[in-house]
Amino acid sequence: MNKLEIRDLEVCHGLLKAVRGINLNVQAGEVLAIVGANGAGKSTLMRAIAGSHRASQGSITFMGQTLGDLPAHKRVGLGLCLVPEGRRLFPKLTVQENLTVGAQIGRIGYWTVEKIFEVFDNLVKRRHANADTLSGGEQQATAIGRALVANPELVLLDEVSLGLSPAIVDRVYSILPQLRETETTVVLVEQDLGRVMKVSDRIICMLEGRIVLEGATKDLTRDQIIEAYFGLKPNAVEGAET
Template identity: 45%
Template sequence: MPEPLLQVDAIDAFYGDFQALFGVSLSVETGQVVAVIGANGAGKSTLLKSIAGLMPPRHGEIVFDGHNVAGAPAFDVVKRGIALVPEGRRLFPSLSVEENLLIGGQSKRPGPWSLQRIYALFPVLAERRHLPATSLSGGQQQMCAIGRALMSNPRLLLCDEISLGLAPIIVRDIYARLPDIVGEGLSVVIVEQDIVQALRAASQVYCLQEGRVALEGAAKSLTRERISAAYFGV
């Protein structure tokens, strides 16, 4: 069997003295979509931040493409091919849509994603390319945040709560683009509170509960009862 693209091995993460992750492990194959679900405060965003280099784990390893990147600075993690779509989108309000996208390409990694490719994926961004990013609707801002991450030509895309605060029709529209993204050879990790959407999009699911992996398995094999028990800790 080939080695996974990403192997998170028993990481612990802390905010000061508060421990947020307890021995969390996760594996992502090339071209795979993995969903991480769980209630608020379960540690989902912390896990993505640890992988992206924003919150170095205190213990454990994060092996990406054969290299241990645990503790590496975020700019080095991006150069290796990991990009994060952060919760809340975090666009630069003083910049235009196109300027936000161009910032994502500063790593100069080679690959298929360019302004033209992003505009083909999200045509509404092309129409509004010269407008301030703050003028976009919530769904359009999420598309811009995804486009900015793709501009770094990653091999692994981390998406943190991409449906949060968005209308269901907008969420379906965004998820409908996922096959085009994966079709370019990317692996994707989605942090999602919408369990139905997560199970529909991913082949593998991890459920976190109070900073620990409470359940993992193939999406098609997990029953609603097992997910509920892991999600709520009952």
């Protein structure tokens, strides 16, 4: 079953078409990784799915419902949550208050504010600290926590490891098994190809707003992904001549 269906999606920043005709299905329970160079349109796609950036064309259907212009907070209510690039916490709210906001607009389920403090126990001593006083790792844990307490059916993780030390990144990714257990569908953008190949079921590679490679992780090689990432087509000349 498809949790998410994207058809002919176009998303612009002013005159710039950042997403150019994307078609994509995301299956229930899978971990889909999106890779691609800076500026490929990954974040714009994620934001369009979450409803924080309006699509100019095409459709997004989530659990059978076409989302149209449905605002982001209503999408959260349906079970579609984004952990945005750069975290975007409420800086003057405490960790606990940031989490409570997520819980209030989301659904009731496995994840509660207390469960987040159990999973990210580094946040416990920071519970009443304002978000703008947190370390990068603490901020990221809070941002992920804020999305999870809404009990999403599908969570979008946009470069959650950006700027964090390897040990902290491990900690952030340590929630993936729990997401699998709770049958949460995951779409993640990640620059670390090694990690992508380790955690994902399927990979898509974007280049200049389009999908240029798509496949099950087990069927793709690192070289294939890197070629797609940089827009290199080793067989293009051969292909053109036949």
